[in-house]
Amino acid sequence: MEAERGNLTRHAIQFGIYTLGDLARNPRTGEWMAPRQRLQELIEAAKLADEAGIELFGVGEHHRLDFAVSSPPVVLAAIAQATKRIRLTSATTVLSTADPVRVFEDFATLDLLSDGRAEIISSRGAFLEPFPLFGYKLEQHEEVFAEHIRLLQLLNEKERVTWEGRHRTAIKQAEIAPRPLQERLPLWIGVGGTEATAALAGSCGTGLVMAILKGDPAAYKPLVEAYRTAGQQAGYKNESLPVGVTGHGYIAKSAEQAIDEFYPYYAHYKEQFKRGDRVFEPLTKDAFMELAAPHTAFMVGSPEQVAEKIVSMHEQFGLTRYMLQMDVGGVPLSKLAQAIELLALKVRPLVDRAIVGQ
Numbered sequence: 001m002e003a004e005r006g007n008l009t010r011h012a013i014q015f016g017i018y019t020l021g022d023l024a025r026n027p028r029t030g031e032w033m034a035p036r037q038r039l040q041e042l043i044e045a046a047k048l049a050d051e052a053g054i055e056l057f058g059v060g061e062h063h064r065l066d067f068a069v070s071s072p073p074v075v076l077a078a079i080a081q082a083t084k085r086i087r088l089t090s091a092t093t094v095l096s097t098a099d100p101v102r103v104f105e106d107f108a109t110l111d112l113l114s115d116g117r118a119e120i121i122s123s124r125g126a127f128l129e130p131f132p133l134f135g136y137k138l139e140q141h142e143e144v145f146a147e148h149i150r151l152l153q154l155l156n157e158k159e160r161v162t163w164e165g166r167h168r169t170a171i172k173q174a175e176i177a178p179r180p181l182q183e184r185l186p187l188w189i190g191v192g193g194t195e196a197t198a199a200l201a202g203s204c205g206t207g208l209v210m211a212i213l214k215g216d217p218a219a220y221k222p223l224v225e226a227y228r229t230a231g232q233q234a235g236y237k238n239e240s241l242p243v244g245v246t247g248h249g250y251i252a253k254s255a256e257q258a259i260d261e262f263y264p265y266y267a268h269y270k271e272q273f274k275r276g277d278r279v280f281e282p283l284t285k286d287a288f289m290e291l292a293a294p295h296t297a298f299m300v301g302s303p304e305q306v307a308e309k310i311v312s313m314h315e316q317f318g319l320t321r322y323m324l325q326m327d328v329g330g331v332p333l334s335k336l337a338q339a340i341e342l343l344a345l346k347v348r349p350l351v352d353r354a355i356v357g358q
Contacts, residue, residue, distance in 0.1 A: 012355035013314060014346055016056025016323035017049050017305065018091040018246060021069035024330030027268040033330055038068040039075065045122060046079040046339050050086040052344035057083075058091030058121065058246075058323055064130045064274065065224060073106040080114035081231040085115045091246065092190040092209075094125035097134040098140040099168065100152040104176065104185070111180035119179065121209050123190035124197065140167070146200055149189065153204060154288050156184050188244065191223060198223040202230030202241060209244040209323075217245075217313050224317050244321040245313055248301025248328055251306050251342040258300050261335060263288050269329030299324055303346035310347070311354040 019042055025032045046057045058081065061074040069075050072090040079086060088110065093103055103120065124131035124145045131138045147165045154161055155176050164170040189208045190200035201208045208227045210220050224243055231241040250262035267283040292300040297313070299306050313319050325338050 011055075011348060012352045013310070013319055014055040014244075014321035015343060016054060016058060016321060017045070017088075017343070018056075018058030018060065018089075018323045018325050019045065019069075019327050020060035020062060020091075020325070021067050021075075022269065022273065022328070022330070023066050024265070024269060024272060026330055027264040035068040037125050039078075041327075042069075042075060043079055043082050044333055045327065045336055045340070047082050048340050052081040052340055053348075054086060054344055056087050056089060056119075056321065056323055058089045060091045061094055062127060063133055064127070070329055073110045076118070077110050080110065080117065083114075085117075087119055088114055089119035089188075090121050092121045092123040092125075094130050095122040095148045095152065096145040097130035097136045098148070100148045100155060100174065101171075101174075104152055105157040105178070107185055108180040109176050111182055111185060111284075112178060116181040118182070119186040120152075121188040121189065121190050122152065123192075124194075127351045130268075141169070142196070145197075147202065148301055149187075149204060149206070153187065153206075156187065174185065188242075190246075193220070193223070195223055195226040198227040199230040202227040202232075202236070203234045205231060205234060205236045205240065207242040207244060207320075208315075209246060211246050212313075213248050214291055214296060214298050216295055217297045217309075217316060220320065221316060238318075242320040243317045244323065246315070246317060246323045246325065247297050248326075249301075249306065249324050250326050250328075250331065251299070251301070251303060251339045251347065253302065253342070255301040255305055258302065259285075259289060259292065262300055262331065265329030265331050267329075272329075292348075302352060303342050306343075307347045307350035307354065309349050314351075314355055 021038055023033050023038055041352050049057050059069055059075050061072050063070050076088040107118050107120050124141050144167045147167055151163055154163060160173050160177060161176055162172050188207035188209045191197045192211050198208060210223055212220055228238060228241055252258035252261055263285060270283045291298045299309060310322050327336050
C-alpha cells in the first residue's frame, strides 16, 4: 500500500473526493449538524482519503447558513496540517465574485503550508448569494469571470504585475506575495454546461473540470470539443489540456446496499436545499434508482458499476481525473470511510486494469 501511495503517476487517472460542507439534518434522527462538527468531519475525511492513497481532496465555497464552508483555503490549510500527500483544491472558487489577488495570495499561502499541494478550480458559480454579498452584478458575471481568470493567470506567472481591466482597480508593478512553493499553482476552470466557459478554459490553457451530476455523460462531449478546439487555436497541445469530472455518488459492496444507504440522505438533501419559487417534487425511490441507471453519471452502486461508468467517461473525454462527492445530505463519517476505502482499493484497480491493463 505504501508503494502505491508514493507513486501517484502509475494510475490510469487521478481519483479525488470533494465536499461542499452542507449542514444537513439527519433524515433518520432529525438532528441538524453543527458547523464545528461538520468541519471536524471534513478534516477526518481528508485524512482517510490521504491514508487510502486518494490523490485529491476538494472543498467547495458557499455563502449560506446551511453550508459550513465559505473560505476553502482556510479549511484546506487546516487539512494540510493533518495530511501528508493528498493534493488540496477548491471545488470551486467563485471567481466571478472574488478578488483574484486575494485568491492567489490565499492559495499561495496554502501551497507553502502544504509543501506544494495546492490547486485552484475556479468557476462562475452556481448560486446567486455571492453576487449581492460582494457587490457584483449578476448580469456581468461572464465578463467579470473572464477578466478575473486572465488576471489570476498573470499573478501566477509573475512576482510583479502591471495590469488594467474594467472590473477591478488597476495594478502597477505590484509585488504579489507570497509566491507558492510550486513554480505555478495548477489552475482549472469548472463548468456546468456552458460551451463558452469551456472554450475560455481552452484559450487560457487551464485544466477543464465538468460537473456532471446526472444524466448521460455523452451530452457533455460538446464542452470537451469546445475546450480542446479553443486550446489548439491558442497554441496548446492536447496533452497539456487535462479534463476532469466531478459528480455525486456513493459506493457500497453491492448496488442494493449503496442505493438503500444513500437514498435517504440524497432525497433529504434535494428537499432541504430547495430555494426560491422553484417547485421540487419529493425524490421517490424509483426516481432515485432511475438517476443511478447504468447509462448515467450518477455514481451510486457497487465498485464494479462505478468503475464501469468512470471508464466509459475516460473513453468519451480522455479523462485524467475524477472527483466524487459522497457526503451529500450528511452521510455519516463511518459510512463515508467505507466508501472511500472501496474507491481506493476496489474501484481504482478496476479502472486501471480496464484502461492500461494493470
